[in-house]
Amino acid sequence: MLKVDRLNAYYGQSHILHDIELEICTGRRTTVLGRNGAGKSTLLKSITNSGPRAEGSVSVDGVPLGRKPWYRRAREGLAFVPEDRRIFTHITVEENIELGRFGATSERPVIPAEQIYEWFPMLGPLRERLGGQLSGGQQQMLAVARAVAAHPRLLLLDEPTEGLAPVIVEELAEIVAQICTEMNITLLLVEQNIWFSRQTTDHVYVLGTGSIAFSGDWAEFDADETIRNRHLAIA
Numbered sequence: 001m002l003k004v005d006r007l008n009a010y011y012g013q014s015h016i017l018h019d020i021e022l023e024i025c026t027g028r029r030t031t032v033l034g035r036n037g038a039g040k041s042t043l044l045k046s047i048t049n050s051g052p053r054a055e056g057s058v059s060v061d062g063v064p065l066g067r068k069p070w071y072r073r074a075r076e077g078l079a080f081v082p083e084d085r086r087i088f089t090h091i092t093v094e095e096n097i098e099l100g101r102f103g104a105t106s107e108r109p110v111i112p113a114e115q116i117y118e119w120f121p122m123l124g125p126l127r128e129r130l131g132g133q134l135s136g137g138q139q140q141m142l143a144v145a146r147a148v149a150a151h152p153r154l155l156l157l158d159e160p161t162e163g164l165a166p167v168i169v170e171e172l173a174e175i176v177a178q179i180c181t182e183m184n185i186t187l188l189l190v191e192q193n194i195w196f197s198r199q200t201t202d203h204v205y206v207l208g209t210g211s212i213a214f215s216g217d218w219a220e221f222d223a224d225e226t227i228r229n230r231h232l233a234i235a
């Protein structure tokens, strides 16, 4: 479904990503693990054309994405939750979710509000609260809720667990896994949190400094101590 071919990305003169190749089939859930500074956010920003200068090709279902920005792709079923979440702070939780709905189509009908609050029980009592009055964990829940409100077919998540309390990480993992399964969403997650990745995905890439160092399932990942020691600094 999503294919990334020989992707190179640059910030000014700095060559950050080197010949990245990724392939994610429909309905698969994939994580890209990497240390701080490995290039995870740069990868998602390159795919979504929202930052670095990128060369190479990114296609969805065989159609090259070109330079059209990702926020204009909601109606194509593509959703992205960036690291900074982009919550609208001066409108309510309900209105933030409402805004996410504009990307729905007749083939991918809008998700009713009640279904969203069932998936994200934390948000129900906060419906009338302004986005700017939420905690970090509540904002992250809202960012994911808004992204799924239009029933996407492909969801990109940039380090959703960053700065969250362990109990919220656990809740978010359960929700992400449930939603992706129920709606058959293809997921590309970039993370440092291996536990969260393990709960939510079935295929792992490891990004060394700017290039793919490993690709496999969790059993293969667990068997490869060298990869974990060299690129993730865990035993």
Ligand SMILES: Nc1ncnc2c1ncn2[C@@H]1O[C@H](COP(=O)(O)OP(=O)(O)OP(=O)(O)O)[C@@H](O)[C@H]1O
Pocket: 011, 014, 016, 034, 035, 036, 037, 038, 039, 040, 041, 042, 043, 159, 192
């Ligand atoms: N706007 C920018 N301008 C110049 N260099 C940048 C910019 N953003 C990131 N970089 C550099 O690109 C490299 C990869 O950064 P990136 O943010 O993609 O890493 P990351 O794996 O997402 O790390 P983190 O987990 O810390 O967010 C780093 O060396 C970083 O300093």
